Amino acid sequence: PDHKELYRERTQGNKEFFERAKKVTPLGVESNVRHFDPYPIYVNRAEGSYVYDVDGNEYLDFLMALGPKILGHNHPAVTEAVKEQAERADLTATPQVISIELMEKIVDWVPSIEKVRLTNSGSEATMHALRVARSYTGNDKIAKPEGGYGGAHDYLLQSVLADEDALGDEKRPNTVSYGSGIPDQISDLTVAFPFNDKEATEEILREHADDLAAVIIEPVMFSAGCLKPQDGYHEFLRDLTDELDIVLIWDEVMTGFRLAPGGAQERFGIEPDMTTFAKAVGGGYQMAGFGGTADIMNEIIPPDESNAQESWQTTAFHGGTYNGHPVSAAASLKTLEVLEEEDVYADIDRKGELLFDGLQDVIDDVGIPAHVEYIGSAGQVLMMDDDLDGFRDLFGANGDQFNDWFVEAAARGVLFGIPPQGERFFTAYSHTEDEIERALEVAEDAFKAVDH
């Protein structure tokens, strides 16, 4: 059966818009991951838990902009803060009070961050964090678990997803760049290791220890199917990187300000040396950054503050015209205020349980080979029978069937995780229990439609 028939019927205007968009932008999207088969929906309005497309269709949205919309779309208090700041002062060349206030809050909330700098995206945050770690250690190589996504720059577009054969031995993975256009020399600077495998991780890190600046790792590997750390893995990695003098960077772009006010490090009780964050912190506006111990972050400070411009040539550079944009900072501060004052964390986690456990029940009832992986308010449906123990298990997941399920659900008015890899999806503060109940009914119909 054609699982896209109902979708096509209801989204004719989107199909036309897709053709129009393709004339000016590759594949009709601003960012690769926004595309799915047969064509994406084009949104012209969003509010609370809903987005609306050019055909006037309403969708109950769990994609939540791929993470940032922790309160839901256009939260009135956030929108108001944005308007006020835009009227008071938009971008200036000299630092703004509101951006410094935001950094005070971040240092206050995130346990391991003593000093912080702001960027516009998670990709910029990881790129700069790596430079600072390289400057601090004097080493060039970095290590990352295979299967992790850390941003759209060459250093971390390594061992993200690849042909299974190209990855080589699971205990000693090859480093494989993701897509074309990345020089081989960059791959040579990255060492991949298997997440959760202590023995292999230790062997690889010890072998490269003298050349390694940093280990950069997602505390929960959302980009590898929401792969969770096994007991003791992060403690082990903390001890090992301490012993080997390697900077431990936790990439909390997905987990930061979501799993707890202080992110995964607060939830798990472990302090990395550096942290990157983005998404939830900005409540939908471009806000991200990196921070760490004062000792490491001071790599950015010129040795001679009175002659900074010249002296900067000897330090790790961090700059950006739009860094800490005041309008985004206003959105961010207001988002954090609502998160704190309205006990949002308990609320979204409870809704996460309702949604993700509910989906597992539906899957079990329908009897389709799939299962749900989640933590707190973020999770994912994997079209596979086996448990997820490691990144390579994802090769056993049925991506086509996932795409069909997503499209069948979208045609019925609910957006779960975007294909092809099955991006995670989220519960937001705006979601109600009734909405989650309706989503589960739609999920069931969609599972039944693709179960053959």
Ligand code: PLP
């Ligand atoms: N790191 C992680 C763990 C991510 O999930 C992402 C984005 O999904 C990034 C970094 C890159 O962030 P951005 O898309 O804001 O550049």
